[in-house]
Amino acid sequence: MARTFDAIIIGSGQAGPFLAVRLAQAGMRTAVIEREHLGGTCVNDGCIPTKTLVASARVAHLARRAADYGVVTGGEVRVDMKAVKERKDRIVQASLDSLAAWLGGTENLTLVWGSARFTGPREVEVNGETLTAPRIFINTGGRPAVPDWPGLSGVPFLTNTSMMTLDALPEHLVVAGGSYIGLEFAQMYRRFGSRVTVVEYADRLIAREDPEVSDAVRGILAAEGIDIHLGVRDIAVGKRGSGIRLTATAGGSPVGIDGSHLLLAVGRVPNTDGLNLEAPGVAVDKRGFIQVDDQLRASVEEGGAGGIWALGDVNGRGAFTHTSYNDFEIVAANLLDGDPRRVSDRITAYALFTDPPLGRVGMTEAEVRATGRPALKGVLPMTRVGRAKERGETQGFMKVLVDRETRLILGAALLCIEGDEIVHSLLDVMAAKAPYTVIQRCVHIHPTVSELIPTLLGSLKPLE
Numbered sequence: 223m224a225r226t227f228d229a230i231i232i233g234s235g236q237a238g239p240f241l242a243v244r245l246a247q248a249g250m251r252t253a254v255i256e257r258e259h260l261g262g263t264c265v266n267d268g269c270i271p272t273k274t275l276v277a278s279a280r281v282a283h284l285a286r287r288a289a290d291y292g293v294v295t296g297g298e299v300r301v302d303m304k305a306v307k308e309r310k311d312r313i314v315q316a317s318l319d320s321l322a323a324w325l326g327g328t329e330n331l332t333l334v335w336g337s338a339r340f341t342g343p344r345e346v347e348v349n350g351e352t353l354t355a356p357r358i359f360i361n362t363g364g365r366p367a368v369p370d371w372p373g374l375s376g377v378p379f380l381t382n383t384s385m386m387t388l389d390a391l392p393e394h395l396v397v398a399g400g401s402y403i404g405l406e407f408a409q410m411y412r413r414f415g416s417r418v419t420v421v422e423y424a425d426r427l428i429a430r431e432d433p434e435v436s437d438a439v440r441g442i443l444a445a446e447g448i449d450i451h452l453g454v455r456d457i458a459v460g461k462r463g464s465g466i467r468l469t470a471t472a473g474g475s476p477v478g479i480d481g482s483h484l485l486l487a488v489g490r491v492p493n494t495d496g497l498n499l500e501a502p503g504v505a506v507d508k509r510g511f512i513q514v515d516d517q518l519r520a521s522v523e524e525g526g527a528g529g530i531w532a533l534g535d536v537n538g539r540g541a542f543t544h545t546s547y548n549d550f551e552i553v554a555a556n557l558l559d560g561d562p563r564r565v566s567d568r569i570t571a572y573a574l575f576t577d578p579p580l581g582r583v584g585m586t587e588a589e590v591r592a593t594g595r596p597a598l599k600g601v602l603p604m605t606r607v608g609r610a611k612e613r614g615e616t617q618g619f620m621k622v623l624v625d626r627e628t629r630l631i632l633g634a635a636l637l638c639i640e641g642d643e644i645v646h647s648l649l650d651v652m653a654a655k656a657p658y659t660v661i662q663r664c665v666h667i668h669p670t671v672s673e674l675i676p677t678l679l680g681s682l683k684p685l686e
């Protein structure tokens with residue numbers, strides 16, 4: 223006998239639990255199916271633990287720089303990795319506990335532990351039991367990609383998931399992938415005290431960003447003693463003692479790196495392969511992401527029944543906690559509030575949490591150029607920002623791009639202290655569809671980093 227619900231949510235990532243509570247509060251009998259841990263990647267092996275570790279690493283970094291500020295410490299700075307991990311575990315556990323209490327205390331909501339797969343358009347199977355509902359929401363997220371390098375299956379390697387169990391310092395961490403995940407771990411472990419080498423396939427780091435951003439990030443990381451190899455090809459790995467040996471070519475020259483640990487950060491794959499999406503006829507693209515419309519309804523092949531939505535990383539429309547949460551808001555608004563919110567209303571915004579962080583909104587310069595529209599550009603090096611000088615952290619720059627005709631802000635890259643925070647002042651003006659002059663004429667507080675945003679906007683020159 224099948225158990226019947228009004229709604230089923232597969233996966234408890236950053237959209238599912240919030241949607242489940244809204245649906246249950248609206249009187250729908252709702253099941254949340256989770257196979258591993260509540261909260262998904264963000265809570266367990268993504269944002270929350272990594273930003274907690276980044277905070278420990280920053281303290282170590284500043285403690286080593288104490289003398290720059292005239293502060294005397296008791297000699298060499300050491301990092302107690304067990305204590306660092308315990309702090310991280312405590313913060314993750316508190317998040318898990320509050321999520322479990324919230325879901326457990328919600329009427330009409332049933333939590334089912336197990337791995338779900340579709341057996342029909344409106345039914346899934348979990349642990350041999352069939353659950354049915356007229357509405358099914360997929361929030362199954364993604365997992366680390368594992369490349370097919372020769373020798374990889376014969377050596378121990380880490381991913382962002384297994385990194386969470388480390389409580390000792392790697393002597394030499396080799397990080398494959400010089401993008402968001404790889405660079406956050408690279409800087410963090412360098413600051414904890416490891417030797418760190420990054421190997422990146424592209425000819426620059428974070429290759430989705432503009433070259434000047436990639437180059438500045440590379441300079442910042444290199445100055446901290448991180449070895450970086452770009453344009454890496456033909457990677458092969460083998461065992462060497464208790465560690466690994468990675469061989470490759472970089473820019474055509476052979477490279478050999480002996481590391482104690484290997485971290486794979488070469489991208490993520492969506493968790494759709496085990497869902498048996500053929501049963502409801504849900505279409506995926508060639509990388510496995512579920513095809514959705516602007517209101518996140520899964521595109522169901524001809525003859526399919528509909529009634530299926532996909533939220534979060536699994537739909538390929540965003541790969542961040544805030545985009546997953548926004549997916550929840552869009553689906554809830556459409557289903558429960560009669561408010562036709564859409565994904566296309568969302569302005570791209572994210573941060574890379576290196577130190578200094580990179581706050582990003584809207585288009586890159588390359589994207590603006592590709593549109594062919596006349597634009598203005600402003601750049602301000604942080605060496606000219608009083609607050610940065612006072613804090614002794616003048617690395618990076620702020621860059622903004624504006625449409626010359628409409629005067630609307632098109633995009634910005636703020637690689638600077640507080641760049642992940644102050645970028646919201648630009649984002650909010652973009653959301654308000656107000657011209658840049660609104661923020662340029664706004665009087666900001668002295669001495670802050672935000673204070674220089676009007677100055678940045680006052681420095682606009684035509685984008686040649």
Ligand SMILES: Cc1cc2nc3c(=O)[nH]c(=O)nc-3n(C[C@H](O)[C@H](O)[C@H](O)COP(=O)(O)OP(=O)(O)OC[C@H]3O[C@@H](n4cnc5c(N)ncnc54)[C@H](O)[C@@H]3O)c2cc1C
Binds near residue numbers: 336338339533534546
């Ligand atoms: C190292 C790292 C750092 C990150 N840092 C940031 C950051 O700083 N800021 C940011 O915005 N984003 C960050 N992200 C991205 C962010 O974690 C994800 O975008 C976010 O978690 C949204 O994921 P989601 O809602 O799609 O699902 P997920 O959080 O991935 O959760 C999916 C859930 O579904 C479950 N599941 C999967 N298949 C099934 C099944 N068949 N049956 C039952 N359950 C299933 C999984 O067990 C999991 O719990 C980071 C990611 C990583 C890996």
Ligand SMILES: NC(=O)c1ccc[n+]([C@@H]2O[C@H](COP(=O)([O-])OP(=O)(O)OC[C@H]3O[C@@H](n4cnc5c(N)ncnc54)[C@H](O)[C@@H]3O)[C@@H](O)[C@H]2O)c1
Binds near residue numbers: 427488573
């Ligand atoms: N701060 C944040 O918000 C944050 C932090 C971490 C992760 N995330 C999310 O997780 C997603 C995945 O992050 P990611 O960094 O794993 O993936 P990514 O797709 O951004 O980067 C993967 C990197 O690995 C490189 N690469 C691929 N194959 C390689 C190979 N064989 N050898 C060497 N390098 C190779 C790619 O060129 C790329 O630079 C991001 O898109 C992001 O949305 C967000």
